[in-house]
Amino acid sequence: MLHLLNPAQRAAVQYLDGPCLVLAGAGSGKTRVITQKIAYLIEKAGMDARNIAAITFTNKAAREMNERVGHLMDAPRLRGLTVSTFHSLGMRILREEARHLGYKPQFSILDSADAGKIISDTLGTTDKQLIRSAVSRISTLKTDRISPDRAILMAESEGELHLARVYRIYQDTLMAYQAVDFDDLIRLPVDLFEQNAEVLKKWQQRLRYLLIDEYQDTNITQYLMVKLLTDITGQFTAVGDDDQSIYAWRGADMENLRKLQVDFPKLHVIKLEQNYRSVARILKCANAVIANNPKLFEKTLWSDLGIGDPIQVVECKSEEHEAELVAMKLLAHKFEANTSYKDYAILYRGNHQARIIETALRTHKIPYLISGGQSFFDRAEIKDVLAYLRLVANENDDPAFIRAVTTPKRGVGNITLERLGAYAADRQISFFQAVYEEGFIWQVQATQYEPLKTFCDFIGRLQYRAPREPAGQVLNELLEAIDYETWLYDSDEPKPAEGKWKNVLEFVQWVTRQGEEKGKDLIEIVQTIALITMLEGRDEEDVDALKMSTLHASKGLEYPHVFLIGCEEDILPHANSIEGGMVEEERRLMYVGITRAQRTLTITYCGKRKRAGEWQVTEPSRFLKELPAEDIRVSGRLAGGKPEQAISKTEGRAMLAGLLAKLS
DNA sequence: TGGTTAGTCGTTTTT
DNA sequence: CGACTAACCA
Numbered sequence: 001m002l003h004l005l006n007p008a009q010r011a012a013v014q015y016l017d018g019p020c021l022v023l024a025g026a027g028s029g030k031t032r033v034i035t036q037k038i039a040y041l042i043e044k045a046g047m048d049a050r051n052i053a054a055i056t057f058t059n060k061a062a063r064e065m066n067e068r069v070g071h072l073m074d075a076p077r078l079r080g081l082t083v084s085t086f087h088s089l090g091m092r093i094l095r096e097e098a099r100h101l102g103y104k105p106q107f108s109i110l111d112s113a114d115a116g117k118i119i120s121d122t123l124g125t126t127d128k129q130l131i132r133s134a135v136s137r138i139s140t141l142k143t144d145r146i147s148p149d150r151a152i153l154m155a156e157s158e159g160e161l162h163l164a165r166v167y168r169i170y171q172d173t174l175m176a177y178q179a180v181d182f183d184d185l186i187r188l189p190v191d192l193f194e195q196n197a198e199v200l201k202k203w204q205q206r207l208r209y210l211l212i213d214e215y216q217d218t219n220i221t222q223y224l225m226v227k228l229l230t231d232i233t234g235q236f237t238a239v240g241d242d243d244q245s246i247y248a249w250r251g252a253d254m255e256n257l258r259k260l261q262v263d264f265p266k267l268h269v270i271k272l273e274q275n276y277r278s279v280a281r282i283l284k285c286a287n288a289v290i291a292n293n294p295k296l297f298e299k300t301l302w303s304d305l306g307i308g309d310p311i312q313v314v315e316c317k318s319e320e321h322e323a324e325l326v327a328m329k330l331l332a333h334k335f336e337a338n339t340s341y342k343d344y345a346i347l348y349r350g351n352h353q354a355r356i357i358e359t360a361l362r363t364h365k366i367p368y369l370i371s372g373g374q375s376f377f378d379r380a381e382i383k384d385v386l387a388y389l390r391l392v393a394n395e396n397d398d399p400a401f402i403r404a405v406t407t408p409k410r411g412v413g414n415i416t417l418e419r420l421g422a423y424a425a426d427r428q429i430s431f432f433q434a435v436y437e438e439g440f441i442w443q444v445q446a447t448q449y450e451p452l453k454t455f456c457d458f459i460g461r462l463q464y465r466a467p468r469e470p471a472g473q474v475l476n477e478l479l480e481a482i483d484y485e486t487w488l489y490d491s492d493e494p495k496p497a498e499g500k501w502k503n504v505l506e507f508v509q510w511v512t513r514q515g516e517e518k519g520k521d522l523i524e525i526v527q528t529i530a531l532i533t534m535l536e537g538r539d540e541e542d543v544d545a546l547k548m549s550t551l552h553a554s555k556g557l558e559y560p561h562v563f564l565i566g567c568e569e570d571i572l573p574h575a576n577s578i579e580g581g582m583v584e585e586e587r588r589l590m591y592v593g594i595t596r597a598q599r600t601l602t603i604t605y606c607g608k609r610k611r612a613g614e615w616q617v618t619e620p621s622r623f624l625k626e627l628p629a630e631d632i633r634v635s636g637r638l639a640g641g642k643p644e645q646a647i648s649k650t651e652g653r654a655m656l657a658g659l660l661a662k663l664s
Numbered sequence: 665t666g667g668t669t670a671g672t673c674g675t676t677t678t679t
Numbered sequence: 680c681g682a683c684t685a686a687c688c689a
Contacts, residue, residue: 057679087679112678128673128683182679250678350676413665491667531679552677574676589677610680611675 005029005036012237012270013037016045019234019264021215021257023241025301026286026595027277027558030239034211035065037237038081039072041209050080051208055226057217059085059532060371061556065213082207086222087531090185093192095527097199100192106394106523108179109530111378114399115170115181122169138167142183143219143251145190176428178396186221193228204229214556215240219251227263234264242296246552246589248582254296275301277558277598279308281631285601286594289626293584310633312602313624322604323360326563329602330546331364333561341367345547345559347593349572353565354548367545371553377529381488381500382507388478389526392462396430404455405431408487411451419443420452432456471522472512479504551589554596562597564590567605569619583622590623 005013009029012022013036024030034054041047056062066083082089091109098105110118112135119138120131141151141164148168155161174180180188193200207229212218215238218226230236238260245254261267275283283303316322330344346357354370361368376382387403394400398421405412423443424434434440435456441449458481465474479485484504489497514525547559551572566572573586594601605620 059679085679185679246677247679249676352675409666411665415665550677571676576676585677 005032006272006274008270008272008274009033009036012272013040015237015268015270016041016235018266018268019230019260020237020268020270021260022237022239022270022272023297023299024239024272025241025275025299026244026592027275027303028272028301029274029276030213030241030272031065031068031556033272034213034237034239035068035072037211038069042073042077047209048080049078051206052211053082053084053089053207053209054211054213055084055086055089056213057085058556059088061085061213062088085531086218086225087182087185088528090189090225091528091531093189093203094180094185097189097192100196100199101188102175103180104178104394106178106527108177108390108394108397108400109185109527110174110177110179110181110399111530112182113378113383114179117399118170118173119166122166122173134163134166137163138170139183140251141167142181142187143221145187145221145224176396176430177398178394183221186219186225190221190224190228193225200228204232208233208235210236212236212238212240214244216242216245216254216257217247217252218256220253220256221251223253223256223259234266243290243293243588244555244592246555246585246592248585257296271297271299273299273301275303276305278303278595279305279599281308281310282594282597282599282601284631285311285627286591288628289587289594289623290591292626293587309600310631311627312600313627313632313634314602314604315620315635316604316606317608318606319356319609320360322565322606323357326357326565326602326604327360327364327366330366330561330563333600339560341544341546343560344563345549345554345557345561345596346563346565347549347551347554347596348565349551349574349589350566351550353571357548357565361546367543369543369545369547371547371549376503376507377532379500379503381504385475385479385484385504385507386526386529388459388462388482389475389522389529391432391459392466393523393526395432395459395463398424398431401431404459405452408482408484408491410455412448412455416444416448416452432459466522468521470512471515471520471525472508474522475508475511479508551593555592558596558598560598561600562593562602564593564601564603565605567603567621567624568609569621571618572621572623587623590621 006029009032012020012033022030022033024033038049038052038054041052042049054062054065056065062083062085069078069081069083084092094101094103094107095105098107116131116135119134123131123134146154148164148171151164151167152161155164174184193203210226210230212226217240226236226238240257242254242257245252248254261269278286280303283301287301314325316325326346333339334341334344348354348357358368358370377386384403384407387400387407390397390400391404402417405417420431420434420440423437423440424431427434427437429437435452444452462474462478485501488500488504491497511522511525514520515522547557549557567590570578572590573583577583577586603624605624606618608615608617610616
């Protein structure tokens with residue numbers, strides 16, 4: 001196996017004498033290093049798979065890594081291997097150690113929508129901007145491991161004090177719901193490790209070798225987790241690339257790369273500089289752009305995959321034309337090069353940019369998959385069903401209670417709910433518990449109380465059945481009992497309702513499969529859903545479809561032919577980042593985008609764009625001027641010419657027909 | 665109590 | 680232009 005590696009990769013795999021940092025440029029085979037090292041640890045170093053943990057940043061990456069390790073060795077020897085995200089690992093630790101922190105093992109994981117709702121309630125405002133900023137500031141406090149009490153003490157202004165108080169209420173509310181948020185999944189285990197030497201020792205002994213992927217994206221708490229778990233032995237390999245650090249806004253700190261050298265003086269640094277992904281021109285463009293950033297570590301990427309075609313830079317007249325142009329160029333290229341749809345990807349800065357592309361792709365009947373963006377589990381219909389399941393798993397989950405009890409409508413309205421909420425809040429109990437309290441029964445009339453009681457009894461029956469019966473069966477009967485299908489068709493036009501019901505059925509199928517394949521009961525399945533962003537097991541490779549993705553979500557992926565759209569000032573770099581002086585991170589984003597491409601890269605931007613119904617003139621991205629002139633082919637204003645002639649739908653069809661005629 | 669409607673507002677990135 | 684909300688009516 002080792003002969004498949006280049007000398008630097010092999011050195012990284014074989015180095016076991018202590019902490020190891022692998023600086024891996026884009027496309028330099030870092031996943032290969034990690035998977036091979038797992039195999040090496042088990043086969044050559046004689047380690048038990050149960051003592052090895054590989055940590056990634058996305059579930060998708062974890063899944064892919066699992067698959068690739070599976071190709072390297074037999075399943076029995078991989079039993080007990082941990083390949084998961086920081087958050088999943090944190091959850092696992094927390095479920096096992098919950099009692100040390102005052103939580104029950106079946107705590108819920110709150111999504112950001114629920115978190116935002118708590119904040120908006122405590123803040124007493126509906127101002128989206130305000131809530132957003134409060135949520136993110138509280139999240140920053142949490143990743144910096146500042147407790148509510150300390151935040152109150154440290155507050156230097158009226159505003160900070162207010163925020164700290166909101167933070168405290170928020171945290172108390174989470175505890176009351178028996179829920180944690182994403183930050184807690186990392187923070188609480190770290191807190192526990194620091195307070196409880198025995199628990200720490202237990203996990204140190206369990207996880208004896210750590211492999212951390214995308215190390216440049218760790219925040220300080222995640223770094224502490226690594227440090228605590230490996231402090232005694234320093235047995236870990238961190239793989240990262242400072243040029244691909246694009247999550248600073250989420251607390252990721254490139255300083256963690258430098259800190260590693262300070263905290264572990266014996267740190268062994270290995271650089272991977274050969275790129276196995278892209279042709280030379282693409283790499284040259286990427287290098288040229290990133291050269292405008294100050295460097296943390298010096299490294300030069302090279303490849304021997306040939307020079308490749310020039311990078312195309314095209315100005316379009318509007319968003320519609322951009323979408324149309326991309327669709328046309330794609331179809332033309334596909335026919336000429338005889339490729340598949342899945343060889344193409346369209347990348348963009350913000351999720352909203354996907355919509356217009358989607359319409360163009362649909363009119364041309366181009367199959368596509370969208371990764372990143374709204375998760376399947378975030379759809380309203382799925383969240384409705386999920387609310388029931390969350391409540392079954394944890395009856396203290398008040399947000400789930402409110403959603404479930406009002407969907408479908410069952411005669412419980414705002415007034416009743418408010419009374420119930422007030423009663424529960426007074427006594428520090430959950431909505432669910434309050435329903436069964438003598439004191440509450442007298443507060444509402446029988447006509448209002450009855451549906452509540454019926455609802456809670458129903459949930460109670462499910463709680464009994466969930467651990468005892470197959471997950472799919474219980475879920476099916478739940479949907480039957482609440483007649484969710486009818487409710488969907490009653491509350492929507494037939495067409496969207498049909499789509500929604502299809503999603504629900506897909507969800508049921510997924511749950512059934514999870515139950516059968518992994519032997520999990522309904523509650524166990526629900527407990528992990530909050531962490532899953534994409535429907536796993538949906539074999540995306542089998543479908544021949546073009547991939548659409550945000551630049552952030554595209555990290556770690558590669559495609560033969562890439563379109564990078566919307567390369568305009570205020571989009572990439574984004575206006576807020578320009579204002580906040582964060583252009584360097586945006587440049588890294590551009591770098592990530594360019595380095596996704598293996599063979600061809602087409603960059604587009606619009607001359608004007610409709611924003612909030614108004615036409616707005618736009619400027620090409622400053623990053624385009626950083627591309628080496630000899631490696632790009634420009635059409636449009638950058639070249640001094642006119643914007644690329646717009647292609648209308650009929651023109652497009654004619655062009656396609658001509659192309660097809662020429663080919664046959 | 666629940667659904668409809670007319671007005672409002674405004675677009676980063678995600679575990 | 681379209682999503683999302685707050686007042687309004689059945």
